[in-house]
Amino acid sequence: MSIAAGSRFLFDSPLSNPRVARLIAIVLAILAEASLIVLVKFQLMSLAPSSLGVFLRALLVSGLLSIIPFAALWFLDRRERESIWLYIVMFLWGTLIATGIASPIIGILFPKATHLAFLHSDILKQVTQNSGPTFAAMLLTPAIEEFVKGLGVFIVFLLLKSEFDGVRDGFIYGALIGIGYNLIDSSFYLAQAYAQTGVAPWWQYLVTHHSLMGFGGHALYTGLFGMGLGLARQTTIPWQRIAAPVAGWLTGLLAHITGSLMGLLTIFLAVSVVGKSLAAPFSPGSDLFSNPSFWALLLSGGYISFFWSFPFVALAGLMLWRSGEWERKVIRDELVDEVEPVITLQEYQAVLADRMLHTRRIQGISKALSASIVNAQNELAIRKWRLSHHGKDPAADPLVASWREEITRLRASTLEQAPES
Template sequence: VGLGFRWFEAPLYVAQGYAEFGVAPWGMQLGWRYALFGFSGHAMFTGIFGALLGLVFQTRRRWLRILAPIVGLALALGAHFWNNALPLLFALAGAAAGEPPPSGHEPPPDVGFLRAFVSGSLSELTTFLPFVVIMTLALWRSGVWERRVIREELAEEVGRTVSPDEYDQVVRDRALRTRRIARMHRRESAALVNAQHELAFRKRRVRDEGEDPEHDRLVAGWREEIRRLRAVA
């Protein structure tokens, strides 16, 4: 959602700059608004809420399931409020120092994309450092949880939907690594790995609901999908 907003927002401000001053500020607008590779601003705001919302599906604690989305929404709103309040704070600081208020009718500076990107990234990183840290920790924790669930739930699938060699890869899996099935085409390998992971997540979801995964139709469906993918490989 946030990235979609960014994709629409950047060209909108370029068009507004051209309509008002006769010059399209491509470099400044695209470089600044895609600072931190586009993962600041609204992408970060919605990402914070999404990360805390995802925690609902990762924990068995009822109080945390209730509190996590509320905290995520509060953090996202707080980050957006901080972003919108900064110009006002700078204006108030300037007025206190005796500086004249900005006219608001000056053309945007002629800044290239790279310069705007670097300066914008440093500014965004400094301004939103606490929120960047929160997102980094949330992503790290989510990755740890996912690998643990896959490792635990696929342990009993060895010889059934996962081969011993494949499970050895599961155990040795780490962050920023994608395991591949030996002697399979890249696309078919990715499909099989994804099906195995979906099977693991579904089994954990069923267990968390107090049910038996062996009686779940989606679990059976993912096992059948894994067998089908092996047959066509």
Template sequence: MSSTTVLILSIIAAIIPTLLYILIIYWVDRYEKEPIWLLISAFLWGAIPSIAVAFVFNSVLSIPFYLLAGEGTGDALTASLIAPPVEESVKGIALLGILFFWRHEIDSILDGIIYGAMVGMGFAIVENVYYFVNVFNEGGVEAWSVNIFMRAVVFGLNHALFTSMTGLGIAIARMTKNQALKFIAPVGGWMAGVFLHFVHNASVSFGELLCIVALIFDWGGVLLIFGIMVWAVLQERNWIRVYLADEVAVGTLTAVQYEIACSGRKRVRYIWSQLSSGGFGEFRHATRFFHRCSELAYKKHHITLFHDDEKSVELAHELRGEITSLGENLA
């Protein structure tokens, strides 16, 4: 194959599984989808600035290892000791940016995990293309095929896992009233991501048998994060049920609208029925209505936690007005 063909096929091999992972993560966030532009921004941060900055720091900081230990051991030491803290720090900058500038978009721990995963996916897709092409040039089609399977499938969620740990910590900091935890949680999440990254890189760098260790930690971490995501979705559903109940009494919602809002399955069924009966306009209208319902529930939960949060009180008032207006025009 020509170098151009290898590059194109490598890009496709990186994109297809990553797109599948993103769709699954987006589907899990069923009650209040994060803004598309912010998800794309997080992804692009991982794919462009993070890769570039990490490459520079990894290259500079690895020089002593290569001088003292040679190329082979230097590669392994760099991958194990330099890359994890450097890459998780650079990727984490995007999450800190979201916390400081768009903190109102972090309504639950699920949001932090999702933003972290998106940054990780962006980083992984570019890194995978780089390795796919290099492995083909060094080992041919067979080695290239194995590398694609291992990096994109077996370990395809790794960077999403590592950075979602930082995102989880940042979301906890956003949701807690404990001042010490506001500092400890992000640092702890970052350290967990660095540790998992270190275990993976060290395991695959220092021996084939140690790949079993990488599999255990990587997939154990993925299952842990997935379990937290499921728990967070159930928690969000409970918030909607609790905090929207009194909105029926004051006329913000009808009893039927409340019942649909409390069920992810009923929401999807209703929204798609609007698409088939009223077209894309009705579909968007219904989607916006239930999205605002979720936002109101989350804001009311936030007000319960932080009684002096005037911005959330103001947003809740605005959301009530918008929900009432949207509900009146709902087919």
């Protein structure tokens, strides 16, 4: 049974029903439009021209620094590649919808404590005088942000089952939303701090928003929740399907709260040592990335973030390592009984030789075609595993048959290509 690529994307999804798809599209369009109005009318337009210039510079820096975590996620996703459109949607959920929903809620609840931009030597006095709203914001703001960011991951978990296979997929989706959220949030943070004090706190900006190659903040927090959802998708134990997402969200929330507390503590200590404002240790300009101070500050932020976030980073790293082991085992076990043209003996030997940081390739054909065949083989294996572990027969599944047909079609196209020199 042949299924088109778009239909494979929506297989087993409520979105395959046109009425449901239209309803979801309308809801998302309303959310996007409302969020855009909030961000543009109530935040961007409220900035003075000088603050707007700081925002745009910060946005450029954030965008360039975001390339690093994007590349890391792309590498993690190499065995069973998700749609590039899903990458874009997740990123836009973070940049547009999540920020547009969270910002006004936080602004209404904590108007005096938003962003905690205490920059001067009297920081202890300021915090003491505003300890109530300050620490309330540090506890409740993360909960609001993790709820709206996590909602995007949860929607994909519910609506696109064939695109949400396990722990690694969950981390990728959550991290993409976190990267998008950080892009806007960090830029507004810098601009608003500049508007309040007249100086741009680049030191805090780098330490609190762009450490650990972009995984020291929102990407890690929401990625942990995504991992919980991914574990729920992988497991066959009923209670774990409920407990894993709850534990993942709470772990991400704890990491966020810890990050806020440790970020403020870092500022306390630094101000105590320096005894003056930390707002502008260097002057950002066109030579920003060639400025040694920029990289020194970025590295210092990495050291600080790694110190406080080590338990959470270690947990994420362990789960990603285990997810890689799981992927390779599923691919080995489920492709062993497949025959040509789905997979050749030589290709299966490459499956057996696959390692953690290795990506197998079919020799003698173009890199792009090889990647397409390997991806289809891996999709087939994971689909067969899921059906088998839920008591269903892979032989009767239309999507399994469709992946086999897709591999056969791709295999036929290799005859049209001359071997690479």
